[in-house]
Amino acid sequence: MFEIERLTGGWGQTTIVEGLDLSLAPGETVAIVGRNGVGKSTLLELIVGRAQRHTGCIRLGGRELSNLPIHARALAGLGYVPQEREVFASLTVREHLAVASRPGRWSEGAIIDLFPPLGRRLSNLGSQLSGGEQQMLAIARALIGNPKVLLMDEPSEGLAPVVVEQLVHGMRSVVNDGELSVLLVEQRVDIALELASRCLVMDRGRFVYQGTSDQLRQDSDRLAHLIGLDQENRFTATNPHIQSGVKR
Amino acid sequence: MTARSELLERHSYNPIEALYWLLLIGTFFAFPNYLSIATTVVIMALFALSLDLVLGFAGIVTLGHAAYFGIGAYTAALLASGGWREPIIDAVLAGLASAGLALMIGPALLLLDGLPLIMVTMAVSAILFEAANKASWLTGGDDGLRDFSFLPVFGLFPWSVYGQTSYLYALGWLALLFVLVRRVVSSPFGVALQGIRENRARMRLIGSPVIGHLVRAYTLSAFMAGIAGAVHAQTNKFVSLEVLGIDTSVDVVVMLVLGGIGRLYGALIGAPIYILVKHFAAEWNPYHWMFIIGALLIVAVRFGYGGLLGILGRIEAWFARARGTRKP
Numbered sequence: 409m410f411e412i413e414r415l416t417g418g419w420g421q422t423t424i425v426e427g428l429d430l431s432l433a434p435g436e437t438v439a440i441v442g443r444n445g446v447g448k449s450t451l452l453e454l455i456v457g458r459a460q461r462h463t464g465c466i467r468l469g470g471r472e473l474s475n476l477p478i479h480a481r482a483l484a485g486l487g488y489v490p491q492e493r494e495v496f497a498s499l500t501v502r503e504h505l506a507v508a509s510r511p512g513r514w515s516e517g518a519i520i521d522l523f524p525p526l527g528r529r530l531s532n533l534g535s536q537l538s539g540g541e542q543q544m545l546a547i548a549r550a551l552i553g554n555p556k557v558l559l560m561d562e563p564s565e566g567l568a569p570v571v572v573e574q575l576v577h578g579m580r581s582v583v584n585d586g587e588l589s590v591l592l593v594e595q596r597v598d599i600a601l602e603l604a605s606r607c608l609v610m611d612r613g614r615f616v617y618q619g620t621s622d623q624l625r626q627d628s629d630r631l632a633h634l635i636g637l638d639q640e641n642r643f644t645a646t647n648p649h650i651q652s653g654v655k656r
Numbered sequence: 657m658t659a660r661s662e663l664l665e666r667h668s669y670n671p672i673e674a675l676y677w678l679l680l681i682g683t684f685f686a687f688p689n690y691l692s693i694a695t696t697v698v699i700m701a702l703f704a705l706s707l708d709l710v711l712g713f714a715g716i717v718t719l720g721h722a723a724y725f726g727i728g729a730y731t732a733a734l735l736a737s738g739g740w741r742e743p744i745i746d747a748v749l750a751g752l753a754s755a756g757l758a759l760m761i762g763p764a765l766l767l768l769d770g771l772p773l774i775m776v777t778m779a780v781s782a783i784l785f786e787a788a789n790k791a792s793w794l795t796g797g798d799d800g801l802r803d804f805s806f807l808p809v810f811g812l813f814p815w816s817v818y819g820q821t822s823y824l825y826a827l828g829w830l831a832l833l834f835v836l837v838r839r840v841v842s843s844p845f846g847v848a849l850q851g852i853r854e855n856r857a858r859m860r861l862i863g864s865p866v867i868g869h870l871v872r873a874y875t876l877s878a879f880m881a882g883i884a885g886a887v888h889a890q891t892n893k894f895v896s897l898e899v900l901g902i903d904t905s906v907d908v909v910v911m912l913v914l915g916g917i918g919r920l921y922g923a924l925i926g927a928p929i930y931i932l933v934k935h936f937a938a939e940w941n942p943y944h945w946m947f948i949i950g951a952l953l954i955v956a957v958r959f960g961y962g963g964l965l966g967i968l969g970r971i972e973a974w975f976a977r978a979r980g981t982r983k984p
Contacts, residue, residue, distance in 0.1 A: 479863050500666070507859075
């Protein structure tokens, strides 16, 4: 079980998120949605230890992580896919995987099965990959560390629809695998609601709504009110094609 | 293919490399009167290789690496003066002395980065220089250390005045430590160092103990620099304060920049070019030889991202592209 309890923190002395409580059961996927700048990414950065925690605690399997340095949190079981991808320009795809690899279910072979385009680019440098391939690599690099909890920050951001489709296909496999708890921050509500069983809406550093993805999907007016969806996204959130994971 | 074998393949042996080593061996036969300067070239190549491990692969920007070269040189000379005259163990002990210092100061030093790191590494080197200068009872101060000698290498090869043993002995160390560095940079640890060079924060997020890795690399590099210093002392039978000087630190950085940082052979190519150009330019004009080194450095940096090896790489790529366009 992954838990955060009354977590407050931000950048330096500036408080961005305040008093957050959250728990993820093993194998559960939870999405966090909300407008830009409400603290979603900061929450993930707080969990991994890059932002400053002021109060509250973070536990994984009953173990307190709050005071551990960043690399020790990763070793304890947190995998993180940052918004900026941060692939290493001078390392090959295979080197990315080797340097992050730890024993477990996710090996190089399993990663290539998940993201076949990476299998064709193993000897290419990070700088030679397309945006979509870089995002796949960022997810792969986190997965191959065999974390217990995977934190993903807007994996679909800035990608072409066809690439998003490939990516969501891979993410769906990870989620359906049921081995890993996933905390997904995503601007694309359709993707968030499809992949996650539970959804939290964040506003001004606090959770203002928690419920199942089905509930939110069926209550598009409320969703629109909570996160300020425009007409197009409101349509997407209620569209039956959402099951494909692709915005039509 | 496993991930491990692919990693090793990135720095796998290329037949063209044999040319470089044949050239070094050929020098022994072709230029018997220049073995003294050739030995200096090989020692500085080894020193530059040690710097490449930290500067080129781990991204540790240091301007004080002469500290480890100097510690190695003085340790080797002092051990020999004290009676330990077997050269190989002497060099290893000198390397360990340098590594010991790096292991002591590394954990604090490597928390720094960029300009503060440059300044502190320079300061460490300067402190050691002054300490060696003041401790003249031990180091000989300005006069340096002399009057020490070593037993024949492996008990078989005496140190001759013509420098044959010195050259082959230095070359042996270079080859041995080159193989070691190649294995290190091709290993997952070496790849992690390159990841740290590029993005420390990102490496922490994948569970890499960044400072621990940097300290290990720094210590290994100091060990190699110490051995280079020891070989310098053993082959010259003389150690002066110059081995700890800022000029020595700067020279080795220039050699690496000239040859190409983070390319293994950059150190091995930069050192001979720097020393030979310096030697012949100083003969040509003792007052203005630095102009030539400066011009060479400008060309290497301006036109060859990655030094002279970078220029060669770009020329090779240009030819490859030209051949490709001629294909029907």
